[in-house]
Amino acid sequence: MPSQTPARPSLCVFCGAKMGVNPAHAEAARRLGQAIAAQGWRLVYGAGDVGLMGEVARATQGAGGATFGVIPVHLMQMEVGKRDLSTFVVTETMHERKKVMFMNADVIAMLPGGAGSLDEFFEVLTWAQIGLHQKPIWLIDVAGYWHPLVALIDHVIAQGFAAPSLRDLFQVLTLEEVCARLEK
Template identity: 45%
Template sequence: MKQISVFCGSSPGASSLYLEAGEKLGSHLAKEGITLVYGGSKLGVMGSVANAALQAGGQVIGVIPKMLMERELAHTNLTELIVVNTMHERKAKMEQLSDGFIVLPGGPGTMEEFFEVYTWAQLGEHQKPIGMINANQYYDKLLAFFDHMIQEEFLKPEYHSMVIVEQDPQDLINKFRTYKPPLLTKWITSEQT
């Protein structure tokens, strides 16, 4: 693992535990020699993960669309800041640069980024690990909804297991290193097997 994308909010959230989770992850990535790839903002959870990685001596690559340069207040002290034209280009660039993906707490934009790389994994577009830091039980209801998707037969159990959920970055990175994607059978019918 050389580079990992982190998706998270540009807001700090209601609990200090979200910023602390960002700091802990950023610091751990730096100590492991893993370059952080993230959305390029200096605000909120995004800022906390980037600042912690930088303070621990790590490398940080920000990827930010032109339209968000001022709104999200781009971080100007990164190892590299890549400015792209659109949100679509941001996600594509982050996917291209990364060996895996980690989701910290965030809002609809974070969810959209997570679900896109998760969908790509299910379709076999990539075989990179996807992890979730469930700080302050933020993702408990989403994880329960995944169980509901399985019950209603819209999600196969093996695809649910593609998302590695942990509280501690060390545990998550250890699981990333041994990750094996499930066999891709999403679009194979019983007649084809």
């Protein structure tokens, strides 16, 4: 899939439309948003103003960063579409949302989230597995949140349903490691 990113690098952040129970998750979203802006990157995300999505977007904006949000029309109310973004795109479907987010990003990052975030992760992971892209995919492991997911993927590999190379298609990083990579 061809990239349609501008001169400034863009980080697509998949994350929850809820806050979760651990305050460290919201703090990580805010810190990531600040780092995105401080390093001159653009945030690409799901355009919601709720949960971790809202936290990362408000932090990016508050630090003077550019934001590119994509939301399907049927989630405008539920996810409180954040219309004050640098770029605000409304799509017809969830699939179109994911495609537009992906095509406008250089790197994919995952903060904690639920089923929607997992869907987004597995779609871009599958696209990488079948050779449709080579964009970095980063699981930002806040307080061990992604350990069970990594264990599941290792189980899938151990049971012969994926090649060991699947693990090479994404990296599990701390927030500090992600922020350091944004500086490069």
